[in-house]
Amino acid sequence: MTSISKAERSYIQAGLLANPPRRANGRALHDFRSISLETGVAPLSNGSARLSIGQNPHEGSGGTEIMASVKLEVESIEEDGGRIACSVSCSPSAYPHLSSGALDDLQHDLTAVLHQTLSHPSLHPKNLGIIPQKKSWLLNLDFLVMADAGNIYDALFMAARAALWDTKVPRTRSVEYKSPKTFSSASGDMDVDQDTASGFDTRKVSHAVDFEVPDYWDEGEVLEGRERWPVAVTLNLVPTIHFLDATSQEEASCSSRLLLVYSYESPSSPTVQSMRMLGSGELTIPQLKDLVKEAQKYTKDMVTALTAKLVEEDLCRNQKARDKFVKRK
Amino acid sequence: MFEFTSFRHPPDNYSIKNAPDDVDMDEDDDDFLETGGLKLTCPGESLTSAQAYMRGHGTYVDKEEVIASVCGLVERVNKLITVRAVRTRYNPEVGDLVVGRITEEMESRWNSRQDAVLMLSSVNLPGGVQRRKLESDELQMRTFFEEGDLLVAEVQAFFGDGTMSLHTRSLSYGKLRNGQLVTVPPILVRRLKSHFISLPCEVDLILGLNGYIWVSKHVKENEREGEEGFDAEAVYSNRNDHIDDSTRTAISRVTNLITILAAHSIPLTDTVLLEAYEWSLEQEGDVKDLLQEDLGDALVATILAKGA
Numbered sequence: 001m002t003s004i005s006k007a008e009r010s011y012i013q014a015g016l017l018a019n020p021p022r023r024a025n026g027r028a029l030h031d032f033r034s035i036s037l038e039t040g041v042a043p044l045s046n047g048s049a050r051l052s053i054g055q056n057p058h059e060g061s062g063g064t065e066i067m068a069s070v071k072l073e074v075e076s077i078e079e080d081g082g083r084i085a086c087s088v089s090c091s092p093s094a095y096p097h098l099s100s101g102a103l104d105d106l107q108h109d110l111t112a113v114l115h116q117t118l119s120h121p122s123l124h125p126k127n128l129g130i131i132p133q134k135k136s137w138l139l140n141l142d143f144l145v146m147a148d149a150g151n152i153y154d155a156l157f158m159a160a161r162a163a164l165w166d167t168k169v170p171r172t173r174s175v176e177y178k179s180p181k182t183f184s185s186a187s188g189d190m191d192v193d194q195d196t197a198s199g200f201d202t203r204k205v206s207h208a209v210d211f212e213v214p215d216y217w218d219e220g221e222v223l224e225g226r227e228r229w230p231v232a233v234t235l236n237l238v239p240t241i242h243f244l245d246a247t248s249q250e251e252a253s254c255s256s257r258l259l260l261v262y263s264y265e266s267p268s269s270p271t272v273q274s275m276r277m278l279g280s281g282e283l284t285i286p287q288l289k290d291l292v293k294e295a296q297k298y299t300k301d302m303v304t305a306l307t308a309k310l311v312e313e314d315l316c317r318n319q320k321a322r323d324k325f326v327k328r329k
Numbered sequence: 330m331f332e333f334t335s336f337r338h339p340p341d342n343y344s345i346k347n348a349p350d351d352v353d354m355d356e357d358d359d360d361f362l363e364t365g366g367l368k369l370t371c372p373g374e375s376l377t378s379a380q381a382y383m384r385g386h387g388t389y390v391d392k393e394e395v396i397a398s399v400c401g402l403v404e405r406v407n408k409l410i411t412v413r414a415v416r417t418r419y420n421p422e423v424g425d426l427v428v429g430r431i432t433e434e435m436e437s438r439w440n441s442r443q444d445a446v447l448m449l450s451s452v453n454l455p456g457g458v459q460r461r462k463l464e465s466d467e468l469q470m471r472t473f474f475e476e477g478d479l480l481v482a483e484v485q486a487f488f489g490d491g492t493m494s495l496h497t498r499s500l501s502y503g504k505l506r507n508g509q510l511v512t513v514p515p516i517l518v519r520r521l522k523s524h525f526i527s528l529p530c531e532v533d534l535i536l537g538l539n540g541y542i543w544v545s546k547h548v549k550e551n552e553r554e555g556e557e558g559f560d561a562e563a564v565y566s567n568r569n570d571h572i573d574d575s576t577r578t579a580i581s582r583v584t585n586l587i588t589i590l591a592a593h594s595i596p597l598t599d600t601v602l603l604e605a606y607e608w609s610l611e612q613e614g615d616v617k618d619l620l621q622e623d624l625g626d627a628l629v630a631t632i633l634a635k636g637a
Binding site: 006007011025026032036038050302308 | 330332333334335336337430475476477478479504505507508509567568569574581582585588592593615616617619620621625626
């Protein structure tokens, strides 16, 4: 995507294939740049996260930076259980060399991968329904790519996991109308049909027509099964080796990439949620098998580290909110 | 392998002076205009009335008001209001050395980033000596430079519309190979006696005034291409020489040092870079460890102490 000269490309490739391998800033092949993460950054959303990979620790420039936010919306829909809709938008300043048409294409590509993976029924949280067959939550998960310095997919999936982890669904109580008992007037000269439930009716139709929200706007319960949200790892392939967390220059100099998305419901039972081969190139089946195994190892480490960070964020979240409240003027 | 950190937040005592408080507004305005106190501004913010003050750089006048057009510090000299931008673009001057990337191939010229033009007539053509360009040269322009290629050139002149024209008509200019690029804010590269720096660790540096810095393997004086006669093959080659491991490590080290210095807004000169390199050799640990914050801070402290 980034333009790169032939000499640079061969310099990077030769460095990766050298023994020992050398990368631009001295990282090992399977090292990630440092990742900064913060949740609860957008006060008006139900859950949000800001994530950046490889930014300069001193002044915070030069990294891949993503904002992700979850907004819940009530939707009248026949289906049960709610929906998830993802969308990715890229800031033009993240891709100054792309025309607006090319930017749209890129957004569409990223959206497709994220949406197809995250809205799959196997990951669907169970508490998005409100009133069966009438109303449910539509979970809008929106991403904004503020800067891209490579490894955008891993960053997007991590941001998604963080924002969904942070999401609180407001508790709801359904409201039902009951017609008041009709007076059976003493003078009863008319025989009114009594509206009584038939004992043979076993359909258990819910008569709820509306709902109320007992919580305040920032309260609620977390999404069910939030440990399930997947993480992705992109294996950048230069024949005979693969490396992680490529910078844009490195991405431009390797022909193909393999994106693998894993979900860990429990640490011992990973499932592959998505797999994409990006770019041109070929892989043999045995190679692919090895890569899948390797990727599982990486994602396991990643998910452990990320979950630890998210739990820590959860704990200091209330403290942060309090600080902000005190500081406001 | 995975390291998660939090974002840095501005310190608690950090505040921007001009809070949008209706009552204080006028006082604040007077404050910065009278005492020369610091004031940060954003594009589109009204600074003062145009009747009493004159507009300078970084401002424009709309409806009798001086309005900031860049983000930065407001400065006042007598009745002149200027805004000094936080980040500036490179402002080219004739004779400057720049490192650029070819973005577009056009008839008899190449375009590069920030709209500079390299005319076919201002590169070294095969066959040595100064000669007129031919139609055949025009047809094989891609064998000289392609899209994406990096080159070092000198600003030759400006066209009527303000775009700059470059030239590579010297053997020290031309296509770049055997190394990697690192970019810094252009303001950190000052005009020096020489922008070609050789560090004793077998690393050459080219400091482009536009903020592009090329870090590459050292090429000995007598091994430079085109010393005897002009070898177009070698000058426009896309092939890298063999680079051994220690050189590669040194290149990475220098790249990381430049990134750290740039993050701390320290202007880059040959002495600073040399000191930084020597300091980093004394430290234990790998090249990648340099990017950790505490090491970076320690480096900057040492450099500043020596400079003072």
